[in-house]
Amino acid sequence: MSIVQFARKRHSTKAFDPSRKIPEGVIAELRELLRLSPSSVNSQPWHFVLASTEAGKARVAKAAEAGYPYNIPKIVNASHVLVLCARTAISEAHLEALLAQEEHDGRFVNAEAKAGQRGSRLMYSNLHRYELKDAQHWMEKQVYLALGTLLLGAASLEIDAVPMEGFNAKVLDEELGLRDKGFTSVVLAGLGYSGADDFNAKLPKSRLTDATVFTDI
Amino acid sequence: MSIVQFARKRHSTKAFDPSRKIPEGVIAELRELLRLSPSSVNSQPWHFVLASTEAGKARVAKAAEAGYPYNIPKIVNASHVLVLCARTAISEAHLEALLAQEEHDGRFVNAEAKAGQRGSRLMYSNLHRYELKDAQHWMEKQVYLALGTLLLGAASLEIDAVPMEGFNAKVLDEELGLRDKGFTSVVLAGLGYSGADDFNAKLPKSRLTDATVFTDI
Numbered sequence: 001m002s003i004v005q006f007a008r009k010r011h012s013t014k015a016f017d018p019s020r021k022i023p024e025g026v027i028a029e030l031r032e033l034l035r036l037s038p039s040s041v042n043s044q045p046w047h048f049v050l051a052s053t054e055a056g057k058a059r060v061a062k063a064a065e066a067g068y069p070y071n072i073p074k075i076v077n078a079s080h081v082l083v084l085c086a087r088t089a090i091s092e093a094h095l096e097a098l099l100a101q102e103e104h105d106g107r108f109v110n111a112e113a114k115a116g117q118r119g120s121r122l123m124y125s126n127l128h129r130y131e132l133k134d135a136q137h138w139m140e141k142q143v144y145l146a147l148g149t150l151l152l153g154a155a156s157l158e159i160d161a162v163p164m165e166g167f168n169a170k171v172l173d174e175e176l177g178l179r180d181k182g183f184t185s186v187v188l189a190g191l192g193y194s195g196a197d198d199f200n201a202k203l204p205k206s207r208l209t210d211a212t213v214f215t216d217i
Numbered sequence: 218m219s220i221v222q223f224a225r226k227r228h229s230t231k232a233f234d235p236s237r238k239i240p241e242g243v244i245a246e247l248r249e250l251l252r253l254s255p256s257s258v259n260s261q262p263w264h265f266v267l268a269s270t271e272a273g274k275a276r277v278a279k280a281a282e283a284g285y286p287y288n289i290p291k292i293v294n295a296s297h298v299l300v301l302c303a304r305t306a307i308s309e310a311h312l313e314a315l316l317a318q319e320e321h322d323g324r325f326v327n328a329e330a331k332a333g334q335r336g337s338r339l340m341y342s343n344l345h346r347y348e349l350k351d352a353q354h355w356m357e358k359q360v361y362l363a364l365g366t367l368l369l370g371a372a373s374l375e376i377d378a379v380p381m382e383g384f385n386a387k388v389l390d391e392e393l394g395l396r397d398k399g400f401t402s403v404v405l406a407g408l409g410y411s412g413a414d415d416f417n418a419k420l421p422k423s424r425l426t427d428a429t430v431f432t433d434i
Contacts, residue, residue, distance in 0.1 A: 003373045004246050007253045007366070029221045031431060035424050036224045038368055040382050044425050049432045056434030097425070105423035124382065137354040141361040148365020149224070151255055156220045156373070165257050165341065176434070206322035207252050208261050208314070214248060215266045217273035217393070 003156060010155035011205060013162040017195035018077040026157055027052070027080060030191065033153040034082075037146040041121040042098060045090065045139035046146060047183045049083035049176055057081050060188065063172035064164075071166045071188075078162075079192035083172065084147055085183040086139040090125045143186045150189060160198075164188040220373060227372035228422060230379040234412035235294040243374055244269070244297060247408065250370040251299075254363040258338040259315060262307065262356035263363060264400045266300035266393055274298050277405065280389035281381075288383050288405075295379075296409035300389065301364055302400040303356040307342045360403045367406060377415075381405040 001009070022030075027050075034048055051057045057076050060083060064071040075081050087094060099118055108114040128138040147163060154161045165187055172178070172185045194201045218226070239247075244267075251265055268274045274293050277300060281288040292298050304311060316335055325331040345355040364380060371378045382404055389395070389402045411418045424430075 002246070003370050004249050004253075007250050007370070010255075012255065029219070031427060032221050033224050033369075035427055035430055036221075036422070037365065038227075038229065038380065040380070042423065044430070046430065047432065048430055049434060051434045053434065059434060097429075101425055102423040106421045107423050134354070137351070137357075140354070141358055144358040144361040145365040145368075148254065148362040148367075149369050150365075151362075152250075152366050152369050153220050153224070163255065163257070176432075204323045205253070206259065206319040206324050208318055210248060210252055212314075213252055213261070213263065213265055215264065215393075217266060217268050217270065217276060 003152070006155040007152060008205065010151065010161070011200050011203075013074070013160040013190065013192070013194050013198055014200040015073065015195045015198040016077040016079065016160070016190065016192040020079060020193040022079040022159060022191060026159060029157060030150065030154060030159070034146055034150055037149040039142040039145060040138070041124045042102070043090070043121065043125070043139070043142060044098065045087045045094070046143050047085040047087070047181070049085065051081040051083070059175050060172065062175055063167040063169070063185075066168060066171070068166035068168070071164050074162050074164065074190045075188070077192070077195070078190035082150070082189040082191065083176065083185050084143050084187050084189065085178055086136065086143050086186050088179060088182050088184050090129055090135050090139070091182070095121060095125065140186050147187055147189065154191060159191055160194040162190045164190065220369070223372040224369060225422065227368065227378070228417050228420075230291070230377040230407065230409070230411050230415055231417040232290065232412045232415040233294040233296070233377070233407065233409040237296060237410040239296040239376060239408060243376060246374060247367065247371060247376070251363055251367055254366040256359040256362060257355070258341045259319070260307070260338065260342070260356070260359060261315065262304045262311070263360050264302040264304070264398075266302065268298040268300070269296075276392050277389065279392055280384040280386070280402075283385060283388070285383035285385070288381050291379050291381065291407045292405070294409070294412070295407035299367070299406040299408065300393065300402050301360050301404050301406065302395055303353065303360050303403050305396060305399050305401050307346055307352050307356070308399070312338060312342065357403050364404055364406065371408060376408055377411040379407045381407065
């Protein structure tokens with residue numbers, strides 16, 4: 001199938017088959033897709049918690065109990081559940097870690113290239129930290145970019161998925177000790193295989209028309 | 218190539234070959250990928266301006282002149298440039314248009330299903346409009362989800378791309394008359410084919426390690 005056919009076929013899975021587990025090799029590919037996701041100035045302002053055990057999924061599901069009970073089965077019956085997190089701040093330590101990783105990976109042909117990258121990333125970071133004062137949202141936008149990568153990637157690997165904003169981030173951050181580590185939960189993704197009771201698998205996809213969402217110049 | 222191999226090969230294109238144009242069939246696939254992109258409660262809070270002409274690209278490039286001159290060649294030498302926009306508000310008219318499209322596309326088996334979808338989307342919309350008061354950021358996060366879809370999709374279609382946050386949204390919104398239509402520019406994406414002077418095509422990709430960005434539970 002072509003990438004467009006995979007995109008057309010994918011849907012938000014409303015019920016997973018709890019008996020089916022994603023093979024380890026496919027999970028490794030999904031992890032790698034997330035890890036390789038692009039982000040503004042390669043800021044990678046994220047962390048991913050992957051729940052693959054019953055106990056791990058039950059911990060994530062606690063955050064859906066109050067207010068979002070309809071998401072509990074999507075969490076506990078999924079093969080794997082991802083908690084996509086953003087950093088709680090753009091720290092100097094993180095900026096230095098990114099630069100060190102880039103140097104280690106061989107991206108700087110000379111000191112000027114390294115200084116240029118440091119300056120460029122600092123310029124955009126400071127724009128959001130000090131001028132626009134929207135650093136948290138800026139980082140979370142990069143997390144959504146990674147979510148887009150994940151959802152299309154999963155579809156092309158024939159893995160069913162459901163993104164979920166319906167959970168209590170405060171409860172989940174406490175359960176997983178995220179804030180102490182400098183992270184906060186942003187969005188969840190259940191991954192697995194659609195079950196027989198997944199009514200959304202049978203419904204047609206709906207989107208606004210090309211003429212509505214595009215302007216050509 | 219596998220989807221992971223495409224993800225590994227993709228890079229932010231620093232210089233396009235201005236002589237190469239993406240075939241219309243591939244552009245149609247990229248449009249369809251964007252149109253099919255998932256979004257929270259199928260809110261599709263976006264609009265996409267696609268510049269394929271020299272005049273169109275020059276209009277987009279005006280927004281890079283002050284402050285971001287390094288992005289001008291990436292815009293004018295790309296085969297196509299996308300302006301990914303968010304809506305400026307979650308309007309009742311938009312919510313009704315989404316529901317009407319879903320009904321037209323056959324997603325409601327009965328009136329209860331339609332009322333359920335209306336209520337669910339309104340709940341999340343109101344959460345962001347009135348409680349969290351972050352509706353603009355929430356919509357822009359969905360635009361980044363679409364950007365993630367686009368970038369992985371382009372890679373898998375062997376199209377080179379570069380996302381750009383470096384432009385003046387106020388200038389671009391005025392140039393394209395976006396705000397009058399209820400949209401505001403969020404992020405750009407140049408699309409085309411990497412040129413011989415694209416130094417980034419030769420540099421290794423750098424990302425934090427799996428052990429750094431993942432926690433398993």
